[in-house]
Amino acid sequence: MIEIAKEAAKYAGTYLQERFLQQLIPDEELHNDVKLPEDKESERRIIEVLHKHFPDHTIYSEEIGMVERKEDYLWIVDPLDGTNNYFIGYPYFSISLALQYKGDVILGVVYNPVAGQMFWAEKGKGAFLNGKRLEVNKRDDLTRAVGTYIRGRNSVTKEQELEFTRPFVLKTKRLLRNIAPALDWCLLANGWLDYIVMQRSSIMDVAAGILIAQEAGALVTDWNGEIYHHEDFDKERLPSLVASNGVLHEKVRELISE
Template sequence: MIEIAIQAAREAGSYLKECFNEKSIPDEELHNDVKLPEDKESERRIIEVLHRHFPTHSIYSEEVGAVDREEEYLWIIDPLDGTNNYFIGYPYFSVSIALQHAGEIVLGVVYNPIADQMFWAEKGKGAYLNGNPLNVNERTELKMAVGTYVRGRHSVTREQELAFTEPFMLETKRLMRNVGPALDWCLLARGWIDYVVMQKSGIMDVAAGILIAQEANARVTYWDGSLYQHQPFDETHLPSLLATNGVLHDELRKLIAD
């Protein structure tokens, strides 16, 4: 299954990379979102691969929604995570594919086609980047920590975002807002960044990334400090999470409490 997921991600990613330098004409451009034909074509290619190999599996994807086949396997797909970045020519986007089995995420693939970075993980088997094992870093100084912020597009206002992120901007070295959350979690897994803080955001585009981070030994909790556990996929579920290298977790969580 992991091999087929990687194949599907690579096929969709190759298409997205091929089209990236062309001017995309949106199907719809909204205040805080954009709908691109590349999204739909990437999705079509992924679903075609998955259905060819696993015709009884269910699928949930950003564009088509649910394809329910009454099977305990559910593929959760974001065919172009970072659509706005893609639209403006900012090369920070990915293809994200996760597989849920009996209510648990059992594998995740995140592919960055521009840098040819294939991140993947299977539950209990570790996380990898292009075949090399991943592990979070061991940074200990809060003032040197670099992190990313992920917020729900429709569940958090800009005013709330500014108020919430201020302590992180003041107390850590840098807080980035990349608007490509699947890759954010993979940066944590690789040890390139130290934390990810997520506010009322959906699981669809980060399910694969969360598993990759967990398998790279990241500590992932809810804001109250309780350990994060994946719930059976529900598009209306908007958790607030903190993920770190573990060493800095308690200090970073105090910034949320404050």
């Protein structure tokens, strides 16, 4: 299944890379988002591959919604994670696929076609980047820590974002706002980031990335410190999470209350 997920991601990624840096014409521009035909074509390619190999698997994808089947397998697909980045020619975007079985995520694939980065994980088997096993870093100095902030598109106002992120900006080395959450979790998995704070973001955007980070040794909790466990997929669920290399976790979590 992991190899088929990689195949689907590469098939979509080849198309997205061909279209990247073109003068893209959106179907719709919204206040916090943009709708591109490239999103839909990427989705079509992913679904084509998945249903060719797994015709009885259910698929939930961002553009088309739920494609119901009778199996206990559910693919959670974001065909273009970082659409706004893609639209403005910023090479930080990915294709994200997670597979849920009986309510638990068992594999995840996140593919950045521009950088040639294929991240993947199977539950209990570790996380990998292009075949190299991933592991979070051991940084313990909060003032040298680099993190990223992820928020829901329409669930947090810009005023709330500014208020919430202020302690992280002031007390850590750098807080990024990359607007491609699946890929952010993979950077944590490879030790490039030290922490992530997520505020009311859709699980669809991050399911694959969270598994990859967890399999690389990241500690993922809710804001109260309770260990995160994937719940049966619900597109309306907007969890708020904090993740880190484990060493910095309580120091990062304390900044939330500030």
